[in-house]
Amino acid sequence: MPAEPEIEAAAVGLRRQLADQLEKNGRLRSRQWRAAVEAVPRHAFIPRFYRESDAPGVTAWEPVTPEIAGQEEWLRLVYSDETWMTQFDGGDIDWADPQPISNAAPTSSSTLPSLVVRMLEDLDVHEGMNVLEIGTGTGYSTALMCHRLGSERVTSVETDEGVARRARDALATAGYSPHLLVGDGSVGHLDGAPYDRLIATCGFRNIPPAWLEQVLPGGVILTTLRGWMRSLGLVKLIVTGDSASGWFSEDDPSFMIARQQDAPKSLGTVPGPDDGTTRSAVGGPEILTCPGSAFMAQLAVPDARFFSMPVDGGTVGTFVLDSVTDSFAVLASTESGWRVRQGGPRRLWDAVESAVGTWEEYGSPSTAAFGLTVARDAQVVWLGNPSGPQWPLTS
Numbered sequence: 392m393p394a395e396p397e398i399e400a401a402a403v404g405l406r407r408q409l410a411d412q413l414e415k416n417g418r419l420r421s422r423q424w425r426a427a428v429e430a431v432p433r434h435a436f437i438p439r440f441y442r443e444s445d446a447p448g449v450t451a452w453e454p455v456t457p458e459i460a461g462q463e464e465w466l467r468l469v470y471s472d473e474t475w476m477t478q479f480d481g482g483d484i485d486w487a488d489p490q491p492i493s494n495a496a497p498t499s500s501s502t503l504p505s506l507v508v509r510m511l512e513d514l515d516v517h518e519g520m521n522v523l524e525i526g527t528g529t530g531y532s533t534a535l536m537c538h539r540l541g542s543e544r545v546t547s548v549e550t551d552e553g554v555a556r557r558a559r560d561a562l563a564t565a566g567y568s569p570h571l572l573v574g575d576g577s578v579g580h581l582d583g584a585p586y587d588r589l590i591a592t593c594g595f596r597n598i599p600p601a602w603l604e605q606v607l608p609g610g611v612i613l614t615t616l617r618g619w620m621r622s623l624g625l626v627k628l629i630v631t632g633d634s635a636s637g638w639f640s641e642d643d644p645s646f647m648i649a650r651q652q653d654a655p656k657s658l659g660t661v662p663g664p665d666d667g668t669t670r671s672a673v674g675g676p677e678i679l680t681c682p683g684s685a686f687m688a689q690l691a692v693p694d695a696r697f698f699s700m701p702v703d704g705g706t707v708g709t710f711v712l713d714s715v716t717d718s719f720a721v722l723a724s725t726e727s728g729w730r731v732r733q734g735g736p737r738r739l740w741d742a743v744e745s746a747v748g749t750w751e752e753y754g755s756p757s758t759a760a761f762g763l764t765v766a767r768d769a770q771v772v773w774l775g776n777p778s779g780p781q782w783p784l785t786s
């Protein structure tokens with residue numbers, strides 16, 4: 392086993408390589424953030440983690456530690472541009488005897504450095520600014536901000552006590568001492584306000600009102616939005632008093648949803664074969680999975696989820712269920728095309744088709760054509776400009 396100084400020496404080179412790579416792919420754009428990437432030891436924040444296994448079948452993860460992978464390979468993986476999982480289903484991992492994991496949902500991770508750095512660049516921070524981070528996770532992104540701004544300028548909130556404790560220890564080991572809080576980041580942290588910048592590294596269904604109150608006018612809120620079917624991508628808002636407005640980014644990066652906002656366990660009532668009314672449908676279930684149309688579907692039916700299972704005669708039907716309003720749509724293919732059967736107070740597929748139709752009329756643009764305006768009483772996603780077609784974000 393190489394001694395600690397040998398790890399440090401190897402890590403210095405790997406950090407420089409990582410910074411080169413992030414600069415080359417355009418994610419790292421400034422001298423100051425490059426200095427942070429070169430200085431912060433990611434290996435202090437992910438001494439052990441899980442990676443997705445290549446085995447066919449169900450999604451599974453395998454542990455990576457210096458003992459299992461070998462010190463050199465572990466360190467190489469630590470400094471690769473990958474997201475590494477550090478927690479599943481909100482439980483603690485038994486690192487004395489780590490086992491492969493399947494049938495579990497990741498609940499904490501160290502986000503891939505290119506996304507971390509790109510968001511920090513987008514945050515547009517300057518010396519002397521106060522930043523509130525939501526989702527401390529391993530503490531790696533927190534450490535980058537401490538390096539850039541000074542620990543006293545950084546406040547970070549993590550909802551999970553165990554995750555927060557490990558982040559605190561790792562930050563202290565690396566020499567950083569930001570303000571760390573355990574709690575629900577949707578309420579921000581009033582005692583540390585006002586903030587110049589707020590960055591969230593977990594996804595929210597809408598913009599929590601407390602953020603508007605705690606970020607200074609002219610300040611920036613940078614967060615990913617999430618629905619129960621998919622991510623709505625990254626949005627950068629400029630705060631103007633008690634409202635905020637801004638654009639979605641071109642790509643749509645995704646973060647795990649804030650724990651308090653996860654979908655209810657029950658998908659809702661599965662309709663019987665004779666429930667609802669049937670009509671022909673313009674498209675099929677691919678609308679729910681192709682990037683552009685799926686973004687529209689998420690906007691149109693924010694409380695819905697979908698799954699496929701055999702319906703009468705053994706054909707596969709796609710069920711779109713909204714457990715909040717108890718509405719449903721079931722898509723099935725026939726010889727003449729797709730048919731949809733709908734019931735409940737909301738015609739879910741009508742709403743999806745209408746939103747996708749509007750998007751197509753505008754030339755099927757990328758998410759960068761969409762913006763979000765947040766006011767005290769409403770939050771709306773718009774297309775093209777604030778008075779263009781609109782879809783409310785669910786509250």
Ligand SMILES: C[S@@+](CC[C@H](N)C(=O)[O-])C[C@H]1O[C@@H](n2cnc3c(N)ncnc32)[C@H](O)[C@@H]1O
Nearest residue numbers: 499501526528529532549550576592593649650
């Ligand atoms: C993708 S990880 C954060 C990655 C982290 N910034 C890093 O660089 O390692 C998301 C984190 O958000 C936390 N989280 C989820 N819901 C939260 C909430 N409502 N408030 C604060 N943290 C939350 C999760 O426990 C998880 O640790």
